[in-house]
Amino acid sequence: MPRPASDKKQRLTSAATTLTLTQGFERTTIAEIARAADVASGSVYYYFKTKEDVGQAIVDALLAETRALVAGWEAAPGPRERLIAYIDSSADAAESLVAYGSAMAVITADLRRHSDELGLAASAVMQELIDWAADQFEQLGFAPEAAAARAMHLVAGFEGGAALSHTLGTSVPIEREAAHLRRWVENTKTQ
Structure with a gap:
């Protein structure tokens, strides 16, 4: 049974994202993206006029995924619980983190090597x-500067644990970092 035409752009974006994670954006060709998405090569240009457009679609997909995750964490009753939901999401993603590292960090770095414009767009997702x-x-009572520093520490800890898990081929680093960050947030005294 043929797939509906309406999902071609999503399949192309998903294929481009996976290929970027596994072999890099520069090495990924339009033909490979089409093949991985099971789409005729010529029709790719209907959705993406340039490779920059492919990169922007990857960024847009990362942004949509990040916003969906944040929306899920927002269901928690308070800021501490929301931060813990973010941390706990690393346990759910451990297998993927071992295989690819943090998709956001890997793709952002790769797109930045391709062009400053795509790198900035991708880093805005992380920001x-x-x-x-x-x-x-801040909702826990920290001043904006202290809250920003804590947020940077939290995200850097997660991203570093993800990078080590990928590099070492084991989920131990992200699991240990997640446990440490969870305790850190649980024991954070409100200001």
Whole structure:
């Protein structure tokens, strides 16, 4: 049974994201993206006129995924619980983190090597996550500067644990970092 035409752009974006994670954006060709998405090569240009457009679609997909995750964490009753939900999400993603590292960090770095414009667009997704975490710390009573520093520490801890898990091929680093960050947030005294 053929797939509906309406999902082609999503399949192309998903294929481009996976190929970027596994072999890098520069090495990924339009033909490979089409093949991985099971779409005719010529029709790719209907959705993406340039490779920059492919990169922007990847950024847009990361942003949508990040916002969906944040929306889920926002269901928790308070800022401490929301931060813990973010941390606990690393346990759910441990297998993926071992395989690829943090998709956001890997893709952002790769797109930055391709062009400053795509790198800045991708880093804005990471910044949105940091800003969200800073807002949670502010709700706990921290001044904006202290909240921003805590948010940076939290996200850096998660990203570092993800990078080590990927590099070492084991979930132990992200699991240990997540446990440490969870205790840190649980024991954070409100200001």
